[in-house]
Amino acid sequence: MSSLAILILTKNEEDNIVDVVRNAKTCTDEVVIIDSGSTDRTVELAEQEGAKVAFRAWDGDFSAQRNFALSQTEADWVLYLDADERMDDAMCQHVKQIAAQNEAGQYGMIRHMVFNGYRFHHGIFAPDTVYRMFLRKDVIWVGKVHEHAECRSPRKMLTGRVDHYTYESWHQWLEKADHYTTIWAKERYESGKRTSLSSAFLHSFFGGLRALLIKKAFLDGWMGILSCGQHAFYTMLKYVKLYEMQINHKEG
16 A cells, blocks of 8 residues: 655644644644744644654745655655645545555645635635645645646546635734745746836736636625735735835845
8 A cells, every 4th residue: 555644844833733733644644844943832742743843944945845845755645735724524535545545646625715714715815726645756846936836647636625724813914925925026036027116006906806806706795805905915015026126136
């Protein structure tokens, strides 16, 4: 029978780590934490729950973290979970079945965004599909932020769903937005992308409008409308930071 390891990237996830390790343990005994320098009890709690912990310093590259995780196991199969994600029972059963029967493929999971007790159905936070389960030797990750897997196996889907508790508060959303937009701007600047303030505004305006009307966020009521404002601000921040880098470089 083939083996499975569940890989989880962490930094300061003490509020999530116990639940995510226990969730992963319903599928396999091998849970590997890739920690990038937690200063809270993340590592201690993970080890108490029976997870293996490896360290890799954070360098702003999510793909590098995920690729490093592949080197920390000899399992035939790997499945990636984020610390704020939880698989339901149906998905856990299907994951075990795939690993047991060695059913070749790269497997996607339907992920539902849950925030402030609300489960989104439309807009920018509508359920999405992320591919997270692979034969270990068939996958490599690319992209510093909003990374994706490159895998030669055919795409298939897991049954069930993953609940994604990505933000605990508006304050945490703002902190993550600041972090991810900085990574995005640096990556785009280094690749030669340039922008203007007018372009930043247009991207922001039309991004929010598209989420509201085309992706039907208004059907989620006030939470959906607020999510469009979030998305517009996030988009504006990305392009304004890119513009700022251009100006600073010229002045330098």
